[in-house]
Every structure is written in structure tokens, then in C-alpha cells.
Amino acid sequence: MRILFIGDVYMEQGRKALKKYFDQVKADTKPHLVVLNAENIANGNGITLEIYKELMAMGIHALTLGNHAYTRRDAPEVLELPYIARPANYGPGAKGREYVTLQFNDKKVTVINLLGRVFMRDQIDNPFTKIDELLGRINSDYVIVDFHAEATSEKYAMANYLDGRVDALVGTHTHVPTADACVFPQGLLYMTDVGMTGVRYGIIGGEIRQGIRKFLSGVPERVNPEPVGALQFNAVLLDLDAKKIEAIHLFE
Numbered sequence: 001m002r003i004l005f006i007g008d009v010y011m012e013q014g015r016k017a018l019k020k021y022f023d024q025v026k027a028d029t030k031p032h033l034v035v036l037n038a039e040n041i042a043n044g045n046g047i048t049l050e051i052y053k054e055l056m057a058m059g060i061h062a063l064t065l066g067n068h069a070y071t072r073r074d075a076p077e078v079l080e081l082p083y084i085a086r087p088a089n090y091g092p093g094a095k096g097r098e099y100v101t102l103q104f105n106d107k108k109v110t111v112i113n114l115l116g117r118v119f120m121r122d123q124i125d126n127p128f129t130k131i132d133e134l135l136g137r138i139n140s141d142y143v144i145v146d147f148h149a150e151a152t153s154e155k156y157a158m159a160n161y162l163d164g165r166v167d168a169l170v171g172t173h174t175h176v177p178t179a180d181a182c183v184f185p186q187g188l189l190y191m192t193d194v195g196m197t198g199v200r201y202g203i204i205g206g207e208i209r210q211g212i213r214k215f216l217s218g219v220p221e222r223v224n225p226e227p228v229g230a231l232q233f234n235a236v237l238l239d240l241d242a243k244k245i246e247a248i249h250l251f252e
């Protein structure tokens, strides 16, 4: 079972980079299933129905989200659509799916999205106890987890916690790809952060001029996207049977 996992697609330039590279990557890697982190795909915040339809038509099979899952006003309705896994460790009553299970031939693959707690703002449940609970009731041939978190320590703790219990754990959220794609001792395919898909030299997708201004003044501003410049596409190919992970980093 080969799965292509695409890191945070950031706003309009992210969708542009996705369109530019996706067909070629698909032809080269021949994945059975494609999963994409869509937490920033619409205006930096979540996903719209229109973009959801576009992604499904392109052949993306499941979407994961992150700390921006609920920032859009239409999130409660959009998150009810099939094939979207929102972070599972929001509390009782949170709209959307705790996980998505895909069928490929006679095999079931479950995709789980978890949110980290270190340096993150939302008052969410413990991702470690949440994954225990989920794994207690999920019965699939394969399980892959997108751990949307800031701290590398939290990501490595989760990797060790889940080695031998799930097939792959890939990180998202920092928008910067890490150089540590590896196989853990009990077979877990792992990478701390897949990196983003969008502008290459922006400030993790945000506008350069504005980002520098904010660091100089200390005055907070709502992030604008960097509208121009070279693009990048970041993903990983997970071969769950051969136990191989390959980072894909393409750029202009």
C-alpha cells in the first residue's frame, strides 16, 4: 500500500503549486491513495466547499486539518463532508470526523489527524490518551497519523509512543520540511514535518514585508499571504508494506 501525503497547502499559491506538481508526482510515485493537509488551503484558514470539490476531482482521497480547522465561519458544515479528518483530540461536541477510513481493494486504511499541545493555543484533549482511545476501537489494515504540532519533542514522543502500533506518523504545521524521514525500530514510518506546499521564500507562506514588519514592531497583524515568487511542493511517499518512506521536495 503506497500513500502519498502532501504537506500543508497554503492558500492560493499553495493551490497553484499543487496544480503545477501533482500530476507529475503522481505519475512518478504511483500512489494507491493520496492524503493532503488542507488546514490552510482557503485564505490560510480551513477549507471551503468549492476547494473541497476541486481536490476530490483531482483525485485526493482524504484531507487532514489542524489548528485552523474551525477558523472559518462555514467550518461546522464543511467539516461534515466525507473524507475530512479534523484533529481528533478536540473535545466532545466538536463538529466533524475523528478519523477517515478509506477502502482500497480489500484493504482498509484509517487516516487520523491529531493536534499537539506544546506551544499551541487551543485547549484540546491530550493527543496521547486520545490516540489510545481511537486505536482501541479502530479496526483497519493500516493506520496513518498526521500529527499537527509545533514541538519536535512532542512529535518524537508520539513517534516512540506509536511505533509498532500504527503504520506511519507524519508531522505537519511548521511548514518547514525536516531531514529525518526514517523507519523506527518497530516499523513506524516517520518524518517530523513534511513541510508546506506554496511559496518557497515567504514567511512560512505569509507575506515577507508584513512578516518582517511584525518582527520589528512586535505588533500583531492577521497574516497576509505572500502573493508572488518561486513555488515549492512538499510531500512524502509512504510504502506501508515495504516499510519505506521517501521525502519529496520540489521547488522552482
Ligand SMILES: [Fe+2]
Pocket (backbone or CB within 6 Å): 008, 039, 040, 066, 173, 174, 175
Ligand atoms: Fe499549516
Ligand SMILES: [Fe+2]
Pocket (backbone or CB within 6 Å): 039, 066, 067, 068, 148, 172, 173, 174
Ligand atoms: Fe497549523
